[in-house]
Each structure stands twice: as C-alpha cells, then as structure tokens.
Amino acid sequence: MTGLILNATIPIPPGLAEADLLRILLFQAGYNTTVVTVSTVLLGIGGGVIGSLALLRGRAMMSDALAHCTLPGLALAFLVFERFAGAGRTLAVLLAGASLTALVGGLAVAAILRHGRLRDDTALAVVLAVFFGVGIVLLSYVQKIPGGHQGGLGRFIYGQAAALQVHDAVLLGLVAVLATAVVAVLFKELRLLCFDPEYGATLGVPVQALDLLLMFLVLLIVVVGLQAVGLVLAVAVLIIPPAGARLWTERLGVMVVVAAGLGALSGYAGAVVSASVPHAPTGAVIVLCAGALFGISLLIAPARGVLAAVLRLARLRWRVGREHVLRALYELLEADRRVPQAGVVVPLARLRRRRNWRRGTLVLLLAGLWASGAVRLCRVRGGPVVPTFLGDSTRNGEARGSRSESGLGVQLTERGASQAARVVRNHRLWETFLVTHAHMAPSRVDRTADLIEHALGEERVRELEALLQAEGRLPHPGATLPSPHPLLSEPGP
Amino acid sequence: MSDAWYQFVSQDLPAMLTGTFAVLACGVLGNFLLLRRLALLGDAISHSVLPGLVGGFLLAGSRGRLPMFAGAAGAGLAAVVLVELVRRLARLESGAAMGVVFTVFFALGVVLIERAHARGVDLDPDCVLHGMLEAVFWFPPRQWDQLLSPATLALVPRELWTTGAVAGIAALFVTLFFKELRVATFDPELATALGFNARTLHLVLMLLVAAAVVAAFEAVGAILVVAMLVCPPAIARLLTDRLAAQVWMSALVSVVIGVGGYALAGWVMPRILNGPDLNAAGMMATLAGVLLLAALLFSPRYGWLTRRWHTRCPVRPPA
Numbered sequence: 001m002t003g004l005i006l007n008a009t010i011p012i013p014p015g016l017a018e019a020d021l022l023r024i025l026l027f028q029a030g031y032n033t034t035v036v037t038v039s040t041v042l043l044g045i046g047g048g049v050i051g052s053l054a055l056l057r058g059r060a061m062m063s064d065a066l067a068h069c070t071l072p073g074l075a076l077a078f079l080v081f082e083r084f085a086g087a088g089r090t091l092a093v094l095l096a097g098a099s100l101t102a103l104v105g106g107l108a109v110a111a112i113l114r115h116g117r118l119r120d121d122t123a124l125a126v127v128l129a130v131f132f133g134v135g136i137v138l139l140s141y142v143q144k145i146p147g148g149h150q151g152g153l154g155r156f157i158y159g160q161a162a163a164l165q166v167h168d169a170v171l172l173g174l175v176a177v178l179a180t181a182v183v184a185v186l187f188k189e190l191r192l193l194c195f196d197p198e199y200g201a202t203l204g205v206p207v208q209a210l211d212l213l214l215m216f217l218v219l220l221i222v223v224v225g226l227q228a229v230g231l232v233l234a235v236a237v238l239i240i241p242p243a244g245a246r247l248w249t250e251r252l253g254v255m256v257v258v259a260a261g262l263g264a265l266s267g268y269a270g271a272v273v274s275a276s277v278p279h280a281p282t283g284a285v286i287v288l289c290a291g292a293l294f295g296i297s298l299l300i301a302p303a304r305g306v307l308a309a310v311l312r313l314a315r316l317r318w319r320v321g322r323e324h325v326l327r328a329l330y331e332l333l334e335a336d337r338r339v340p341q342a343g344v345v346v347p348l349a350r351l352r353r354r355r356n357w358r359r360g361t362l363v364l365l366l367a368g369l370w371a372s373g374a375v376r377l378c379r380v381r382g383g384p385v386v387p388t389f390l391g392d393s394t395r396n397g398e399a400r401g402s403r404s405e406s407g408l409g410v411q412l413t414e415r416g417a418s419q420a421a422r423v424v425r426n427h428r429l430w431e432t433f434l435v436t437h438a439h440m441a442p443s444r445v446d447r448t449a450d451l452i453e454h455a456l457g458e459e460r461v462r463e464l465e466a467l468l469q470a471e472g473r474l475p476h477p478g479a480t481l482p483s484p485h486p487l488l489s490e491p492g493p
Numbered sequence: 494m495s496d497a498w499y500q501f502v503s504q505d506l507p508a509m510l511t512g513t514f515a516v517l518a519c520g521v522l523g524n525f526l527l528l529r530r531l532a533l534l535g536d537a538i539s540h541s542v543l544p545g546l547v548g549g550f551l552l553a554g555s556r557g558r559l560p561m562f563a564g565a566a567g568a569g570l571a572a573v574v575l576v577e578l579v580r581r582l583a584r585l586e587s588g589a590a591m592g593v594v595f596t597v598f599f600a601l602g603v604v605l606i607e608r609a610h611a612r613g614v615d616l617d618p619d620c621v622l623h624g625m626l627e628a629v630f631w632f633p634p635r636q637w638d639q640l641l642s643p644a645t646l647a648l649v650p651r652e653l654w655t656t657g658a659v660a661g662i663a664a665l666f667v668t669l670f671f672k673e674l675r676v677a678t679f680d681p682e683l684a685t686a687l688g689f690n691a692r693t694l695h696l697v698l699m700l701l702v703a704a705a706v707v708a709a710f711e712a713v714g715a716i717l718v719v720a721m722l723v724c725p726p727a728i729a730r731l732l733t734d735r736l737a738a739q740v741w742m743s744a745l746v747s748v749v750i751g752v753g754g755y756a757l758a759g760w761v762m763p764r765i766l767n768g769p770d771l772n773a774a775g776m777m778a779t780l781a782g783v784l785l786l787a788a789l790l791f792s793p794r795y796g797w798l799t800r801r802w803h804t805r806c807p808v809r810p811p812a
Contacts, residue, residue: 060589061533117795121588122727125532126785129720133778136717137758140772158603232540233600239592243585279610284603291597298583306582 036161037271039169040286043225044263046176047237048245049183050217052259055242056194056252057214061121062109064235065128066215067222069105070098071135071231074153075142091227094156099223105131106215159230159283161271168227175224179217183256186210191252229283237263240290247301262297266290320454321365326374326420327427328354329412335487340424342417345409347380366410374416380409421480427453428481429464432473435484442484499635505759507631507653512773513751514656515709518663519718520725520747522702524740527726528678533588534573535722537595538706539715541572543602546710551609562707569703572598626712626755626773629653652712659708663701667740670694675736713774724781725750731788731795746784754780 054063077097081090105127112123139153155163183190192200193210201207218238225234245259270286302308328351333340352362369375412420430449434440440448456464468474474481519535526532542565549564572594580590629652633645667674677684677691684691702722709718729742754777762771790798 055585055589058586058588060586060592061536064536064592112789115789115795115797117731117789117792118727119530119532121530121532122527122723125536125719125723126727126782128536129717129723130778130782130785133717133720133775133782136714136772136775137779140770140775141766141768144769233596233603235592236596236600239589240596243583243589243593246585247583279607281603281607284600284607287596287600288604291593291600294593294597298579304584 032162033271033275035166035169036164036275036282037268039164039172040161040228040267040271040282041264042169042172042176042267043221043228043237044241044265044267044286044290045260046172046179046221046263047225048241048259048261048263049176049179049256050214050221051238051242051263052245052252052256053183053190053194053214054218054238055246056255057211059214059218060239060243061124061235062106062215063218063222063238065109065124065131066102066106066219067226067231067234068128068135069102069131070223070226071101071132071157072138073097073099073101073135074156074226075135075138076101078142078153079138079145094153095223095226098156098226099219101131101135102219102222106219155230156226157230157232158281159226159228159233161228161274161282161286164227168224172224172228175220179221180260182213182217186213187253190214194252229286233283233287236287236290237267240287240294241266244290244294244297244301247297247304249303262290262293266293316454318368321361322369322374323423323454324355324450325351325362325365325369326412326416327423329375329410329416330420330424331483331487334483340412340417340420342412342414345378345380345411348408348410351410369416373413374419376411376413378409378411380407423453425478425480426456426461428483429461429468430456431484432468432481433464436468436471436473446485502633502640503631505755507650508626508629508759508773509752509755511629511650511653511656511712512626512755512777513748514653514660515705515712515718516721516725516747516751516777517744518656518660518705519709519721520743520750521660521663521667521740522698522705523722524667524726524729524736524743525674525678525698526702526722527730528736532723533591534576535702535706536719537572537576537591538569538703539710539718540595541598542566542569542707542710542715543599544568544605545571545602547602547605547609551605565707565710566703568598569706570699573699573703625652627770629712655708656712659701659705663705664744666697666701671737671740674698678736713777717774717778720778720781721747721750724778724785728781728785728788731785731792734794746781750777750781750784754778 051060051063054060074094074097077094077100080097081093108127108131109123112118112126113120118126142153189200189205189210192203192205193207193214197207221238222231222234225237229237241263242255242259244262245255248258249255266286266289269289270282273289274280274282274285297305299305299307329346330340332346332350332354333344338344348362352359357365366375366377370377427449430453431442431445434445434448435442462477465474465477468481469477523532523535526535545564545566545568546561547564548568549560549562552564553560575594576587576590579585579593580587583590585593629650631649631653633640633648639645673684673689673694676687677689677694681691684694706718706722709721713721725743725746726739728746729739732742733739755773757780758771758773758776762776763769788796790796793799
C-alpha cells in the first residue's frame, strides 16, 4: 500500500462564512455553483425516476455493470479521435463512446443469461469486471502515448461536478424530462413489467422491448451522470433514492415521485455541502447525502420503516396481552360456576397464576385495561373461600379452601365484561372449529386458538358462527360456546 | 547474471508471482461465492474496503501495514454485515442492498481521501482502481547462487509474502474443509443435520474472502478483484459439473490468467503495438474475459457453438 500514498503539501483554504452558505442554499453563490446545483438536482430526479423501475424489475446492479462498462468506451473514443481527428476531448464523442461500450456490455449480460449456464449475478460481475479491466488497459495505453496524460479521462471515474457547465445542465435537464415523460406515458406497461411480466406478455405488452427501453434509459442516466458523480458512483443515483422511496410507500406512482424527490434532495444537499465545505468532492458527497436520506427513511418511513414496524408489533402485543387478561378473568369466573359479569372480584394472585404472567407485565396490562375502563381494582378481604367443584390451584402452600388470598383484586366493568365476552366467543369459535373441522384433540386447541383468535375479523367470525349454527352447535349468533376442554387444566404445573 | 535476466528476476518475476497468487487466492474462494449466488458480494466488499484503508491510515497516522490491513478487512466485513442488515430491515433484494451499502462506503472513502489531501497527505485513489502490480520490485544480488540465501529472501517484497500467504491459506482451507464446504454450499440444512454449523463455515469463508480481497486489492485494484473472484470459477463452471474438478480447474485457470496476463501486458502487447507496457492487472482481467468467451463458445458440454454443432448433426441412436 505504499504506492497508495505520496506526500504532498496542500494548504487548507479558509472555511466559508455563514453568509456564503445561505447564498449557496438559495442558488445565489455565483454562476458556477448554481449550474452545478441545478445539474445535480436534475440528475437526482432522472435517476430516481428510472432507478425506481430498475429496482423493482430486479435490475439494480445492472446499472452498476453498465456504469463500469463505460470506461473502455471513454478510452477508445479518446484514442480513435485523438489519432484521426485530433479532437479526443470533445465531450459528445467521449460520451458516445461510453454509451456504445455500455450498450455492448448490457447486451453481453443478456447473451450470457440466454446462454443459460451462468446465473445473473455471475453474468453481471463478469461483464463488469472484464469490461473495466479492458478499460484500465486502454487507459494505461492512453496515459503513455504522447499527449495522452489520461486525456482528462480521470474526471469520469470519480466525477468532477465542479467542471459542469451550462450545456451539461441542459443535457441533464433534457434527460430528466425524457425519463419522466417516458415513464409517464408508459406507466401502465412499465408497472406490469415490474410486477408481473408473464401476465403482461399474455396481455400483449412487449416485455422484451420494454426491458431494452429500461436498459437504455438506465444507460442514459449513467452516461450523463459520469461527469457529475463518476462511473464508480453513478450507480448510486439509480439505486439509493429508489431504495429509500420503496420504504415510504407501497404504490409505484408514489414511489417514483418520492424517489425523484429524494434524488433531487440529495443532489441539492450534496452540491451545497461540497460548495461550502472545502475538500468535499461533489459526487461522493451526493452519494453520502443519499445514503443518509436512506438511513433516515429506513428508520422513520411509515410504510416499511423500522420504527413503524417496531411500533406495529408493540401495538399488536399490547392488544393481544390485554385480550389475554380479559379472557383469563372471564374463564376464571366461569370455572367458579359464577356468571361472568361485571363486578365479581377475582384476586390478583389467582389471575396471575392463570397465565403465569410476570408481575410487571400483568400490572402494565391491567393499568392499560383500567385506563380504558374495562376493569376496576379493589381490595379483597381475607376469609374462607367457598370450595368449588373443580377446586383452585393449591400451589404456593395454599391448602384448598382453607384460606383466601387477601390483597388486590380485579373486577370487570360492564364494558370490560362485554369485551371479555367477545374475546372468549372468538376463542371458543375457533377452538370448536378446530375440534370439529380440523380434527384436533380438544386438549391441544387452546394454544393453537390463542395464536389466531386476535386476528379473526368480524367477517370471519360471522362465517364461523353461520357454519357452527348450521351444524346445530351454536344456539344463536353471538352466543358464547362452552369450552371444549376443562378450563383449569392450563397452565400445567 | 545478465541484465535481461536480472530485470526479469527483480521486476517481472515478483510482480508476476504477486499477481498470480492474488488471482489464485480469489479464484479458489470465488467458487463458493459463485455457487451461493454471491458473485456481486465480491464487488461490494472490494469497494467497501476503501474507507477502511484510508481510515486505518489516518488513525494510525503512518503507513504502518497493520492498521491499514485491519481497517480494510474491518470495513469489508462491516459491509457484509450491513448488506445483510439492510436486506432484512428494508426488505430489499440483495443486489439493491449491496448497491446502497457499497456506494456509500466507497463515497465515504473518496471523501476521506480528499480530507487527507487537505491535511497534506496524498492518497492516490487511482491505485485503488488500477492496482500497483508494476511497483512490486525485488533487488537481489546479481549472483545466481546467492538468490535463495536468507538475506536475499528478506528483501522479497511484502506484497508477495501477503498474497502468497493468503493464497496458501485459501488453498489449505478449501482442501481441508472441502467436504463441509460442498455440503454447506448445496444444502445448508443437511449440513446442520450432519452436525456442523453451516453459518460458522460461511462466516469463515467470508472472512477469508475479505482477507483475499484486501491482499489482492493492492496488487490488482478494487474492481479487478471482482474479475479474479468471478472469472476463474465461471470458466471452470462452464467446463465441468463436478465441484472438485471445478475448484482444480479454477486454480489452473487462475495461474494461466496470472502468468499470461502479465506476459501479455509486459512483453507481448508492447512488442505487437510497438508501444509502452500496459496495465498488468487490467490485462489479466482482459485475458480472463477472452478465456470466458472461449469457454462460453467452445465448452465441450455447455458451449454455444458446441451445442449448435450437436443439434445440427444429432448423435445417431445405436442400431
């Protein structure tokens, strides 16, 4: 790695004042900065729009391969025109060469896939690496011929946004408009291509032609993006904003717009940061901004973000937990041969043993139920307990029927009683269904039903009721069935 | 020793051996990446190594070898873990997850290089892409009989030692754990049932890939590492259906690519073009591409032309 490092002394330019930053933010920091900012924003829009479709088509890394395939084209175009026309540095010529080899590379990937023996990831990796290798060989040749000095080709590898000029901005604008227009016009067809190409083919959508069109658009973005972000990072404008946008929505139309927005924002932020901080290469900073936006999206996006998922899960567990408490109360009362109704007190300790809750969990759940007005807490007086037929649990050294637990007790309110009845009804409906239709042993249905009862919708409940009523197992809709298993058999010792 | 021989021994031989060892280490390990559909992971790792290299250098404040190597390997592994994390959390396909992670890592590396630039240290990003194979020199004494004395061997460039060691470790690993690797590659559940942990083996493999990438990185450059990881196995896969044969063949192809690529870049092409030496690492990738094309066309079983030939004159059933 010694070769990596050469010594040089470059003075650090003084940082910019805050007023400068404000001017940059408002596009008023001079002509060049404005051109660069506008260009990168346009590139971000185009990349976001096209990248969304490429991502959903499963071609995200295709753009990476295409980007690397531009290198031999750049070098070849330079060599050919330097030799024959003496005008190797013309931008249009270089970009034409880049597009040509990128196109050849894309076709090579397609050909290898058609060949059938190597899989898609291998095909992409092979084409990417070999084309880039050829490019490096050509570049080393360019570097050593007289008058070569890489011909300024280095700026295409890492990008040199500062050198963007007004005609580049116009070009980027045209490409962004073209990309948006194509996507808008062919939206239905492209959507089919992304989600169900086989179905699309049966509808007469030219799937292969659309794939080619998509590849062509990706290529266009990559080639015009070379100057701004460079060929190693050009793929980022096509992958990161769409990947971030995917987290915000489940709808393609929205995703395309969000991706364009994220792309524009990262282009803007990247240009501003690199203009206001010394030694911050624009292309790389744009990619870092896009990466930061992706990270933020991953955290806070409401549709598929991590926080949203955690919240959803917590909310589900909260609801399920409270439903468990309600059912436990109901079933304890039922087991005591008492009518499960509001006002009857169940000692807290007994409730806890019902499901072996941890103390903190049960307190939390009861607090939630109390806050929603489903239960009340009260004190239980110690005293003899009427022995019931089934008896009570005799763990913890309690002799049966000798002493009652004193301390806190829980009673259902009217509202809680009706909620509990509904929960128990769903549970029993599913249990009975499992016993009678899925032929499960009655002793095993309780846990299985536990997994599904909270997710039974109104409609499914009505279906189950109709089914069981038709078979004469349910007296009337809304009735609570008897439990198909002894209630106090669980949890086991 | 004549001048021509001395030039060969001091310049060409070490560079050629370094390149060949780098290709060998990557090529042998690449077989298992290819079969697990992780071919692009090599691409991701080789880009992600950059910030680790620069960061290791900046933290240590010197060109010490260990911090840069550790930083690079750490960044490579961090990228692998992050790709998996992004893939699961964002529910993206693995290609997209790689694209997100490696571009961000590479961009971070480019920014770090520029910042180092500002502090008066010039890290040349081009070497990251091109490799520095031509800068591997060995200056032994000019007498043949002293060539293998300990004092001379101490002068052997450390790039050669590193790539040689990694190639040796990779070969040893694949030989020793061949059965386990085969089972874990094709049927991880069976591997677990047989009583060894396929995940651990996978992790060790990834660790070795990261080491091979880092070691090969300085020799052949970031993107050519991808060629070294993917091309020899892909060529071998076109030629055989058996894993053992594929691994042996990929090793052979690696040696051909390493030696042939260097020879083409250093001797053959300059003579033909009557021009300067060409980039050796790039030429290795180019040669790999040519060999791959040949395999795609002429492989006895899977070749495009061979298959067409067979369909045109089908084998007659025995009478």
